[in-house]
Each structure stands twice: as structure tokens, then as C-alpha cells.
Amino acid sequence: MKLHYKIQGDNQAILLLHGLFGSLDNLNMLAKDLSINYQTIQIDLRNHGQSPWSNIMNYQAMAEDVAELCHDLQLANIILIGHSMGGKVALQLSQLIPQQIAKICAIDIAPITYSQIANMPVINALTQCINQGLIDKEQIAEVMQQYDLTPAIISFLLKSFKHQRWLFNANVIIQQYDNICDWHPISACDIPTLFIRGGNSNYITDKDYPAIFSQFPNAQIETVAGANHNVHAEKTQEVLHLLHSWLID
Structure with missing residues (x-):
């Protein structure tokens, strides 16, 4: 599937993946800052924004879409930043194109199956x-x-x-909402991975740490105090500070 996307800046590519019911504009506040030193590529995932629609909606399919875009744009040494559903897509990409990925950041989402109750x-x-x-x-x-x-x-x-x-x-x-809540555990991936959790959110809790570290043993977990699920929108400067420190590490 050919996804709709927007590119800003130059240098190393950062792919920004939005959450459920969103679009590429949802991560504008991160792209605006990051595009000063990086090439930011904001993507509309399938069934969202200006990207095509499909009756299939699962993480394998969504990750394959993004992998196809990476191939088309001939990207290497990629940094992936995804919020919520987009974070799970980024984590799934570690199984498809690991050799092309430098780092992954998942914002307020863990590699687990979630209850459907929340949404x-x-x-x-x-x-x-x-x-x-x-x-x-x-x-x-x-x-x-x-x-x-x-x-x-x-x-x-x-x-x-x-x-x-x-x-x-x-x-x-x-x-397909059950597929969006679902997650199939993956084999351990050693790509450096940052998990940013909202201090007031229950999307990543202490009980999720074993699932995170078993699948992403090279993980780092940071908490943004006072933030809910939309951490990047509520506490943009705090998230950017964490990202910049992690990117140059």
C-alpha cells in the first residue's frame, strides 16, 4: 500500500507514526523541532488521513506498509517514533527491516495486548x-x-x-478494533528502544516492564510527570528533551 506522507528537513530520517483515529498532523509539534536537524517523515497509516483504505487492519499489515515506503524512499539508519498505535507499528517494524532501523521510540504504548474497554x-x-x-x-x-x-x-x-x-x-x-488492541509477542530485538510513558496514563505500568524488556532488552523507559496518554501534545518540551538526549546518546 502506498501511504501518504510529508517530508521536512534533511540528514538522518525520523519516521513519525500517529495513533488511532489520528493523522500525520498529530505529531507536528515534534516534527517542527526535529526537522531542524533531521529529515522528518510524517506518515498517514492505512485507513487514516489521506492514505488508502483497506479491510485489513493489523500490525503486520501496517508495518508492511511503512516498510514499503522505506524501500521506495531508499531509507537506511532510520529512527522510528510512534505514539500509541503508531508506537506498536514502529515496534513491529523491528521484525521486518531491523537492518534499516537505528533506534525506536514508542510513546505511551507497550508491546502487550490491551483491554478493549478503554476506547x-x-x-x-x-x-x-x-x-x-x-x-x-x-x-x-x-x-x-x-x-x-x-x-x-x-x-x-x-x-x-x-x-x-x-x-x-x-x-x-x-x-478490526480487536486487532488494534492485540499484540503477538516477538523474539528479542536488540535495537535501542525508548519507551516514554505518561505519569498519569495507565498505558504503560510497572507490570508491563517484563514484557517490554523480554522483547526489547535494550530498552529505556522514561516517565513524563503529569502527562496523560497524549504525552507529546500535553508535555511537548519534556518529550523533546527526552528525545534529543536519547538521539545523541
Whole structure:
């Protein structure tokens, strides 16, 4: 699959991979800074943004898409930075093109299977909006409020609703949500890997450390105090400080 992407800057390539329901713009705050010294490549993953849609939605397929782009752009010595779902895609890429990857950063995600409960209000709200055929943002927001979604989450989702349609493939994401929560443990990978966790988030907890270190023994785990799941957006300067220290290490 030929993915949509945006390139800024020069030198060593940093691939930026967004999370579920997002698009390449979600990591703009990191790309703007990193593109001063690196070539940043922001990518719309399949079924998101301006990339093609598919009925298949799992980490092997998403990683193969990104590997194809790396081949097309003839990239080597790549740095991967992914948030949430994008972080899992980055981790899966370690199994496909390890010789091309220099470092991996997974932001607030671990190589584990997650419960589907966390995002079920979003899934249920989207299902209701689709079933009602809603094309008005105000009506969509009203439905989402009924599912107790916060204003921040509603605003985030509506960024992907343009010209009376969702930019992400809502139907397939709903159908394939179990695959997005899932993870198949991989053999140990010695690529240097940074895990950045939000201090107020439960996506990476102490009990997940054994799964992290068994699959990524060369891992480093850093916590950003006071941050929730969208660590990079809430605490951009703290995340950039961690990234710069890690990149030159």
C-alpha cells in the first residue's frame, strides 16, 4: 500500500507514526523541532488521513506498509517514533527491516495486548453516529457527549471529520478494533528502544516492564510527570528533551 506522507528537513530520517483515529498532523509539534536537524517523515497509516483504505487492519499489515515506503524512499539508519498505535507499528517494524532501523521510540504504548474497554466509549459513539448517518459536526458532538467523551477527545476526533465525512475508515476500525488492541509477542530485538510513558496514563505500568524488556532488552523507559496518554501534545518540551538526549546518546 502506498501511504501518504510529508517530508521536512534533511540528514538522518525520523519516521513519525500517529495513533488511532489520528493523522500525520498529530505529531507536528515534534516534527517542527526535529526537522531542524533531521529529515522528518510524517506518515498517514492505512485507513487514516489521506492514505488508502483497506479491510485489513493489523500490525503486520501496517508495518508492511511503512516498510514499503522505506524501500521506495531508499531509507537506511532510520529512527522510528510512534505514539500509541503508531508506537506498536514502529515496534513491529523491528521484525521486518531491523537492518534499516537505528533506534525506536514508542510513546505511551507497550508491546502487550490491551483491554478493549478503554476506547469502547469512542467506538460506541462512532457506531451510533454512523448508524444515524450524521454529517453535521454539532450533531456528532452531541452524540459523543452522550457517551461521556471529554471535550478534548471530541475535538480530537472531529479534526478528522471534514467535508461531511470521516478521514479515517471508521467502519473498518470498529470491525478490526480487536486487532488494534492485540499484540503477538516477538523474539528479542536488540535495537535501542525508548519507551516514554505518561505519569498519569495507565498505558504503560510497572507490570508491563517484563514484557517490554523480554522483547526489547535494550530498552529505556522514561516517565513524563503529569502527562496523560497524549504525552507529546500535553508535555511537548519534556518529550523533546527526552528525545534529543536519547538521539545523541
